[in-house]
Every structure is written in C-alpha cells, then in structure tokens.
Amino acid sequence: MFIFDISNPLTLILMLAATVLMIFLSQEIKKSLIGAATLFVYLIILIVHVVQLVTLPAEFRYLVSTLSRCLVIDFIFVLVTFFSYLWVDDIETKAFGKKSVSNTLDWFWKKI
Secondary structure, eight states, X not given: OOOOOTXXXXXXXXXXXXXXXXXXXXXXXXXXXXXXXXXXXXXXXHHHHHHHHHTOOGGGGGGHHHHXXXXXXXXXXXXXXXXXXXXXXXXXXXXXXXXXXXXXXXXXXXXX
C-alpha cells in the first residue's frame, strides 16, 4: 500500500520549505488565494491520510503508527497555513482597500 509519508525528515523539511516559500510569496504579492491553495492542498492530504487509516487492510496494520504521525503533521500544517491565509487576507484587504468578510481577528493581528 502506498502512503505519502510526510513523517520522513527529508520530506518534512521539503514540505516546510515549500510552505514557507508559498506564504512568503503570497505575502509579497498580497494575494491570499495562494495561501488558500496551500491550505486546500494540505486539507486534501489530511483527508487522504484519514481515508487510508480508516480503510487500512489487516496485513498493513504496521502502518498505523506512520499514518498517525502523518495525521499529526497534517493537522499542524493545516493550522499554520490557515493562520497564514488569514494573515495574508488581512494584508490584502488593507493594501487594496477591500472590505474583509470578518474583522474578528483584528485584536490578534495588532498584537503581532
């Protein structure tokens, strides 16, 4: 059974570098759509790992620990990209004078 093992240190470092570059790119060009695309990719990876864990055949039970580590890492990446999307969306609304859907996190951005 093929699993995308993101708990491998090299894969984890490459995914972290790609995520940081995507966040930096979206912040520089002030487009939150790039951050949303990154968040969408990590949500898809999370769903794939959950489906693989739920439908794991009996002969592949040794992969439970690997899939569990992957799920924890997936949740961390989803959390980081979600907050980065909100941050870049705030930057985009201020730069282009757009009206944000919700300003409920203004207190959070002012403290950063």
